[in-house]
Amino acid sequence: MLALHIDGLVKRYGDFTAVDGISFDVPEGEFFGLLGPNGAGKTTTINSIVGLSKITAGSIKLFGLDVTTDWRAARRLVGLSPQEYNFDRYLSIRDILIYQAGYYGLHGKAVRARADDLLERFGLTSKAKQIYTRLSGGMKRRLTIARALMFEPKLLILDEPTAGVDVELRLELWSFLRELNREGTTIILTTHYLEEAEELCSRIGIIEAGKLVALEATRKLIGERTLQDVFLELTRR
Numbered sequence: 001m002l003a004l005h006i007d008g009l010v011k012r013y014g015d016f017t018a019v020d021g022i023s024f025d026v027p028e029g030e031f032f033g034l035l036g037p038n039g040a041g042k043t044t045t046i047n048s049i050v051g052l053s054k055i056t057a058g059s060i061k062l063f064g065l066d067v068t069t070d071w072r073a074a075r076r077l078v079g080l081s082p083q084e085y086n087f088d089r090y091l092s093i094r095d096i097l098i099y100q101a102g103y104y105g106l107h108g109k110a111v112r113a114r115a116d117d118l119l120e121r122f123g124l125t126s127k128a129k130q131i132y133t134r135l136s137g138g139m140k141r142r143l144t145i146a147r148a149l150m151f152e153p154k155l156l157i158l159d160e161p162t163a164g165v166d167v168e169l170r171l172e173l174w175s176f177l178r179e180l181n182r183e184g185t186t187i188i189l190t191t192h193y194l195e196e197a198e199e200l201c202s203r204i205g206i207i208e209a210g211k212l213v214a215l216e217a218t219r220k221l222i223g224e225r226t227l228q229d230v231f232l233e234l235t236r237r
């Protein structure tokens with residue numbers, strides 16, 4: 001079963017083409033990485049997958065469901081941890097999680113228990129009653145991931161999950177994401193950190209100027225792209 005099937009995705013903003021005919025598949029259970037420089041089209045691709053951006057041409061399927069025609073069912077399967085914080089600043093951390101489940105029609109004791117469980121798992125229990133502006137940067141990052149997991153998505157998409165996060169927390173997040181993937185969640189991650197993709201992802205796609213320019217097994221891709229000749233010119237002073 002494919003978790004994600006993208007066929008000829010095009011996204012234009014007016015006359016500007018942000019995504020220019022991208023196609024790739026992600027099988028269920030994979031940990032997949034999307035790399036590329038600033039402005040390459042990674043977030044636009046992700047926004048098209050989760051329904052935040054209306055696609056111009058092409059098609060996207062999540063677990064066989066078309067995100068345009070079967071959007072309601074498709075969206076229940078995918079959780080997004082976005083690059084930018086978009087929390088309600090008047091809600092407590094715990095309520096942010098509980099409200100998120102509410103958007104998916106889930107409520108009651110089980111939802112409250114899940115929120116408490118995720119707060120514990122992400123080390124946020126002591127902050128449960130605070131508003132998000134009182135959290136540190138790393139805590140906010142953890143909260144975006146916890147929120148994306150509230151309705152137990154089969155596919156988790158993380159848009160630069162460790163941007164601005166210290167080394168210790170990054171290692172902690174990596175180990176958590178690995179565990180989540182082992183438990184069966186398919187994960188797609190965008191990052192600027194090559195070592196992060198190398199550490200976590202079994203395959204990597206590289207996007208440049210809206211096109212997919214490489215898609216390989218991580219080991220092969222890193223082997224090919226990091227071997228460089230270094231020339232040193234030695235002069236006597």
Ligand code: ATP
Nearest residue numbers: 013016018036037038039040041042043044045083
């Ligand atoms: P980064 O690594 O910096 O997050 P990215 O690969 O995620 O970059 P996108 O955010 O997808 O890049 O942007 C791709 C291109 O589309 C950029 O040139 C950006 O300015 C443009 N773009 C994105 N959103 C819009 C929008 N709503 N309207 C017009 N142009 C947009």
